[in-house]
Amino acid sequence: MSHYHLACNKCALEHPPSMETLACISCGAPLDVRYVASAEIGGTGRIPAMPFHTESPSMTLGEGDTPVVPLEAVGRSLGLYNPMAKLEYLNPTGSFKDRGTAAMMSVAKEFGIEAIAEDSSGNAGASVAAYAAKAGIEAHIFAPASAPQAKMQQIGVYGAHTHAIDGPREAATDAAMAYCREQGLVYASHNLSPFFLEGTKTFAYEVARQMGDALPDHIVVPVGNGSLFIGAWKGFQELIAAGALDRAPKMHAIQAEAVMPIAAAFAGRGWTPRAGTATIAGGIAVGAPPRKRQVLDVLQASGGVSVAVSEPSIESWHATMAQSEGIYCEPTSAAAFAGLELLLGAGHVAPNDRVLVAVTGFGLKDAPPTSSG
Amino acid sequence: MSHYHLACNKCALEHPPSMETLACISCGAPLDVRYVASAEIGGTGRIPAMPFHTESPSMTLGEGDTPVVPLEAVGRSLGLYNPMAKLEYLNPTGSFKDRGTAAMMSVAKEFGIEAIAEDSSGNAGASVAAYAAKAGIEAHIFAPASAPQAKMQQIGVYGAHTHAIDGPREAATDAAMAYCREQGLVYASHNLSPFFLEGTKTFAYEVARQMGDALPDHIVVPVGNGSLFIGAWKGFQELIAAGALDRAPKMHAIQAEAVMPIAAAFAGRGWTPRAGTATIAGGIAVGAPPRKRQVLDVLQASGGVSVAVSEPSIESWHATMAQSEGIYCEPTSAAAFAGLELLLGAGHVAPNDRVLVAVTGFGLKDAPPTSSG
Secondary structure, eight states: OOSEEEEETTTOOEEOSOSSOOSOTTTOOOEEEEESOGGGSOTTSSSOOOSSSSSSOSSOSSOOOOOEEEOHHHHHHHTOSSOEEEEGGGSTTSBTHHHHHHHHHHHHHHTTOOEEEEEOSSHHHHHHHHHHHHHTOEEEEEEETTSOHHHHHHHHHTTOEEEEEOSSHHHHHHHHHHHHHHHTOEEOOTTTOHHHHHHHTHHHHHHHHHHGGGOOSEEEEEOSSOHHHHHHHHHHHHHHHTTSOSOOOEEEEEEETTBOHHHHHHTTOOOOGGGOOOOSOGGGOOSSOTTHHHHHHHHHHHTOOEEEEOHHHHHHHHHHHHHHHOOOBOHHHHHHHHHHHHHHHTTSSOTTSOEEEEEOBBGGGSOOGGGOO | OOSEEEEETTTOOEEOSOSSOOSOTTTOOOEEEEESOGGGSOTTSSSOOOSSSSSSOSSOSSOOOOOEEEOHHHHHHHTOSSOEEEEGGGSTTSBTHHHHHHHHHHHHHHTTOOEEEEEOSSHHHHHHHHHHHHHTOEEEEEEETTSOHHHHHHHHHTTOEEEEEOSSHHHHHHHHHHHHHHHTOEEOOTTTOHHHHHHHTHHHHHHHHHHGGGOOSEEEEEOSSOHHHHHHHHHHHHHHHTTSOSOOOEEEEEEETTBOHHHHHHTTOOOOGGGOOOOSOGGGOOSSOTTHHHHHHHHHHHTOOEEEEOHHHHHHHHHHHHHHHOOOBOHHHHHHHHHHHHHHHTTSSOTTSOEEEEEOBBGGGSOOGGGOO
């Protein structure tokens, strides 16, 4: 018997460990990893339980342990005492996705998987391609034909097979799933895989270790599919269960006004993918996130809020972060700072609260023409 | 009295601490930082002495503490037992230069410097621009008009003033120095500044801490100006002086055949910058490195060798590293692996020796058209 099973996060039905099962066979909701004995969840509260059988991911490219740095200029500009950033862009392929991919591909390697497919127009595709190269697993990455050239080039450099699919973003998902059925490949979806979330929960363990008694009151995250958001919350809950923490930060989910299914749902407003417009924050342009309900659950449980930010505010913060903090992030990450500004204005964050912002992706990967100073 | 002075590394003449003094006033050779009391050199051998007055660099963007990862595919391919890489590309602006810049700009901030100029066609320019943004110091970066567009764009994003200079690489140096004289700016040269080397020596402290009893027998570094090479050696010497290490690794300096002043000098052959040809390893294309004599001294003192590698071997290793290890490095970093292959072939490295390769820069910054798989 394995030390975990896959549990439906809606109806709680249990499923045996597998790379193939990506949704509940009863109700269709996404699955989470549940460990069988709670004692196995990190004896000391320092080391997270993981769905593989080595102490650390066997397929590692050096992900995690990203720096936490103070943001003096942001603090002065917003009238906020000592805000901090966790530089997730300093992961091996330039984004936080590497945390999730390291766990997912380590599991794939244990299962003896030889070939996978994934759909992504950006960071997840590059991350899966890199770890697949490390693992010696054949990777097929499906992306919209309109995806940014620099990101597709990075995916290709790792030796993955890229498939450009005409039509909307969803067409790439459909094509990847069809290809998996036809070719008998595993669909290694960063949005659906429960193993991916196990990897992103390491974010919380690091925050607890790096910040200690100065644990943030608020963590601000740009949210598309929400894998970092949900994973980090799971990590904090594990740390509390293990007695290593007595509280968790409020988790705030920032979206672009252009694509805001979660911010709209949080505000009790309707929103459909057809309402989506173009945004420079490509990493959070997800019209129908499959784990939306889980994101809303985390917002409620943590006491956080979700807000949506305008394109000009994203552009402005993108330039400000580079020119006043020396942090060259993706526009997607800049959206988090635009969101922080709104949270302060609305009183959700007070000037003396401790704030940590997740800077999720490297600007080198996604430089808009407007960003050049 | 300060806790250090600047000492000529050729005639040993002492100079008072200053950002303006970049060469010995007697013999013109470059300067090094020398601490006044040896007791101040890291009491425990764990924390390096530094030319500023805070425990860590005040101008930090989260540099250093880069991961060390095993290279299984490289080991299999070369018949080498367990080679390792230190991923210097996971520094805040995507290259090892951030170690040197953090120290240099922290000193600049203490001296109250308000504006600097620097000449660089790539990584150093981006690094100086980012830390200058953090420090609130005005930066002017001079680069050849032919410099890669992506690197110049990154420099501009940080809000630095870029100056494109027609003519050879040396013309940008001359223009930067002339601008400093005219405008009364500090010439913050990563090649000449003794403070820059104090930053790069942290590489050695981390290797000693991360690898412990498995300290490498060999460290393989791509060398242009040699700031990482010289700095790392200085770090190892400090650790030995403090009793924290009893030996240092052999330091090997890899160059491209296209621009090989150090490899030629090591082999006792003549070479002039006029002999230089084009190379995809732009980070080590330095025809007349001002600290060449110091690099040769480190080679001799450590028992290392310098070899030059061909363009096809750099291209081939660039693709191999991405496709078999999931490491997307700059061509400059790939040259180090091409060099390692030569060192093994020539018997300078034995199959069971412990080898660490410095992966100095991120491939995203400098992707040649040939690299796409």
